[in-house]
Amino acid sequence: MKIINDSITISTRGFNDLKDLTEILHEKLKNSGLRQGVLTVFVQGSTAGVTTIEYEPGLVKDLAELMEKLIPSSRSYHHDERWGDANGFSHLRASLLGPSLVIPFSDSKLRLGIWQQVVLVDFDNRPRQRQVFLQFLGE
Amino acid sequence: MKIINDSITISTRGFNDLKDLTEILHEKLKNSGLRQGVLTVFVQGSTAGVTTIEYEPGLVKDLAELMEKLIPSSRSYHHDERWGDANGFSHLRASLLGPSLVIPFSDSKLRLGIWQQVVLVDFDNRPRQRQVFLQFLGE
Amino acid sequence: MKIINDSITISTRGFNDLKDLTEILHEKLKNSGLRQGVLTVFVQGSTAGVTTIEYEPGLVKDLAELMEKLIPSSRSYHHDERWGDANGFSHLRASLLGPSLVIPFSDSKLRLGIWQQVVLVDFDNRPRQRQVFLQFLGE
Numbered sequence: 230m231k232i233i234n235d236s237i238t239i240s241t242r243g244f245n246d247l248k249d250l251t252e253i254l255h256e257k258l259k260n261s262g263l264r265q266g267v268l269t270v271f272v273q274g275s276t277a278g279v280t281t282i283e284y285e286p287g288l289v290k291d292l293a294e295l296m297e298k299l300i301p302s303s304r305s306y307h308h309d310e311r312w313g314d315a316n317g318f319s320h321l322r323a324s325l326l327g328p329s330l331v332i333p334f335s336d337s338k339l340r341l342g343i344w345q346q347v348v349l350v351d352f353d354n355r356p357r358q359r360q361v362f363l364q365f366l367g368e
Numbered sequence: 369m370k371i372i373n374d375s376i377t378i379s380t381r382g383f384n385d386l387k388d389l390t391e392i393l394h395e396k397l398k399n400s401g402l403r404q405g406v407l408t409v410f411v412q413g414s415t416a417g418v419t420t421i422e423y424e425p426g427l428v429k430d431l432a433e434l435m436e437k438l439i440p441s442s443r444s445y446h447h448d449e450r451w452g453d454a455n456g457f458s459h460l461r462a463s464l465l466g467p468s469l470v471i472p473f474s475d476s477k478l479r480l481g482i483w484q485q486v487v488l489v490d491f492d493n494r495p496r497q498r499q500v501f502l503q504f505l506g507e
Numbered sequence: 508m509k510i511i512n513d514s515i516t517i518s519t520r521g522f523n524d525l526k527d528l529t530e531i532l533h534e535k536l537k538n539s540g541l542r543q544g545v546l547t548v549f550v551q552g553s554t555a556g557v558t559t560i561e562y563e564p565g566l567v568k569d570l571a572e573l574m575e576k577l578i579p580s581s582r583s584y585h586h587d588e589r590w591g592d593a594n595g596f597s598h599l600r601a602s603l604l605g606p607s608l609v610i611p612f613s614d615s616k617l618r619l620g621i622w623q624q625v626v627l628v629d630f631d632n633r634p635r636q637r638q639v640f641l642q643f644l645g646e
Contacts, residue, residue, distance in 0.1 A: 230369045230508045232543045232645065234613040265371045267408055267505060269545055269611045273620035275561040282463045283414040287446035288456065294446075295439060295460050300573060307565035307572075317566065321573050324560045328623070331470050331609050333408045333503040335373040340501040342412040345467070362618040364611040366505070366545060366644070367371065369508045404510045406547055406644060421602045422553040426585035427595065433585075434578060434599050470609050472547045472642040474512040479640040481551040484606070505644070506510065 233261050233365040240358055241277075241351035243319075245293035248349045249284045250361070254332070254339060257363060264337050266367015271329040273360045276319035276353040278326030284346035296322050296352070319352040326350060334367065372400050372504040379497055380416075380490035382458075384432035388423045389500065390485040393471070393478060396502060403476050405506015410468040412499045415458035415492040417465030423485035435461050435491070458491040465489060473506065511539050511643040518636055519555075519629035521597075523571035527562045528639070529624040532610070532617060535641060542615050544645015549607040551638045554597035554631040556604030562624035574600050574630070597630040604628060612645065 235257060239248050254268065270279050282288055299322075306317025330347060333340050341347070351357055374396060378387050393407065409418050421427055438461075445456025469486060472479050480486070490496055513535060517526050532546065548557050560566055577600075584595025608625060611618050619625070629635055 232613075234543060234611070265373060265503075267406075267503065267545075269609055271609075271611050271618055273618060273623065275559060275620060275623040280463045281414060281467050283447075283459055285447070285450065287448070287450040288459055288463075290446040291456055291460055292463060295464075299438060299577060307568045308561075308563070309565070311563065311565040317569055320561055320566055321569055324558045324566075324570060325573075325604070326464070327466065327605060327608070328559050329609055330466070331408055331410075331468055333373070333410050333501055335371075335503070340410055340412060340503075342414060342499075345412065345414040360620075362611055364543075364545065364613070364618075404512060404642075406545075406642065419602045420553060420606050422586075422598055424586070424589065426587075426589040427598050427602075429585045430595055430599055431602060434603075438577060465603070466605065469605070470547055470549075470607055472512070472549050472640055474510075474642070479549055479551060479642075481553060481638075484551065484553040 230368050235363040237361050238358055239349060243351050243353040243355045243357055245296055246351045247289050249346050250349055251346045254347055258334055258339060261365050263365055263367040265335040268332045268334060269364045271362045272349060273362060276316060276323050277351045277359055278323045278328055279330045279349055280326055281345045282348050283344040316354045319354055322352040369507050374502040376500050377497055378488060382490050382492040382494045382496055384435055385490045386428050387488045388485050389488055393486055397473055397478060400504050402504055402506040404474040407471045407473060408503045410501045411488055412501060415455060415462050416490045416498055417462045417467055418469045418488055419465055420484045421487050422483040455493045458493055461491040508646050513641040515639050516636055517627060521629050521631040521633045521635055523574055524629045525567050526627045527624050528627055532625055536612055536617060539643050541643055541645040543613040546610045546612060547642045549640045550627055551640060554594060554601050555629045555637055556601045556606060557608045557627055558604055559623045560626050561622040594632045597632055600630040
């Protein structure tokens with residue numbers, strides 16, 4: 230059993246920017262030489278999240294509109310009053326979605342569905358450089 | 369340390385159909401012979417999710433009504449315009465809930481609460497056969 | 508590779524009470540002597556959840572208000588009619604947020620961002636004693 234720690238840096242535009250990580254995860258798994266185990270994907274920061282989605286332009290828009298409906302960016306939050314950074318909505322969206330995902334792999338393949346992509350969603354109100362930590366644990 | 373890969377196939381009716389996986393997970397853990405470690409439950413597909421809930425008929429209805437309120441099935445989504453499969457709401461619900469759950473076990477027992485069941489929620493707009501991947505990692 | 512099972516008991520006031528677990532997790536990791544692996548945090552019970560947030564008083568209030576907006580405590584749920592415990596909203600909030608979080612660590616450090624705290628959120632409608640199960644798996 231072996232642990233491989235890795236991380237990727239991703240430039241985002243903020244405002245619900247969705248980045249498809251699937252290809253890079255497949256590649257990193259291949260390079261790891263591991264056959265079975267778990268991959269933990271964890272975004273460092275409190276205004277971004279990780280989930281799976283069918284990555285296509287329609288749903289990318291739908292998810293942004295859903296977040297705007299559930300947690301509007303237009304209203305003011307207590308966080309904004311205290312800190313003046315006006316991204317209370319970004320924090321709330323991130324806490325709701327969650328910062329991490331654990332994906333099992335076997336036969337050297339991530340056990341994702343065909344239309345199921347792993348995405349980073351950046352909820353912040355400005356462009357960001359995101360650190361996504363990756364850890365493969367397996368054999 | 370040992371890895372056991374397994375999967376279960378579950379027939380659902382779609383439309384927020386909730387399936388209680390707890391008994392089968394307990395049984396699989398027992399059969400694995402493992403005493404401590406983590407169980408990763410991962411549903412393959414982008415219109416279903418996994419979480420925990422007190423599995424009883426009232427909450428089953430409540431969760432369906434909550435999803436209908438937050439992400440109505442009646443309105444049209446960009447996904448539907450592009451692909452014509454009319455299940456944009458199913459994708460959004462699945463992305464919000466998340467596809468996976470990691471449950472630690474020790475003393476050969478899943479560390480769930482008494483009223484805390486592990487459920488698959490199928491958000492699709494038709495009956496489905498679902499593949500749920502299970503991976504035990506432990507000793 | 509080694510597994511360390513642990514748990515903490517936390518007194519909460521219920522009603523979206525947020526407890527910052529970060530310091531205790533750092534300490535437990537330090538005491539474990541492990542350098543790399545995964546920490547699984549899992550709250551036992553169906554009316555509490557675990558996520559990350561920038562832990563500051565503004566966001567603590569914002570998250571409570573968000574939950575009240577999305578899943579009001581004032582209306583009646585099917586769960587309440589059946590069981591009379593009036594905490595249907597608590598169950599739904601918990602299922603939406605999820606009971607667990609997996610945090611990778613390397614170089615003996617949890618890979619959290621600086622403003623990213625691990626929190627237990629108790630959604631129940633009364634004070635509770637919560638068991639949070641912790642499992643370190645690594646080397």
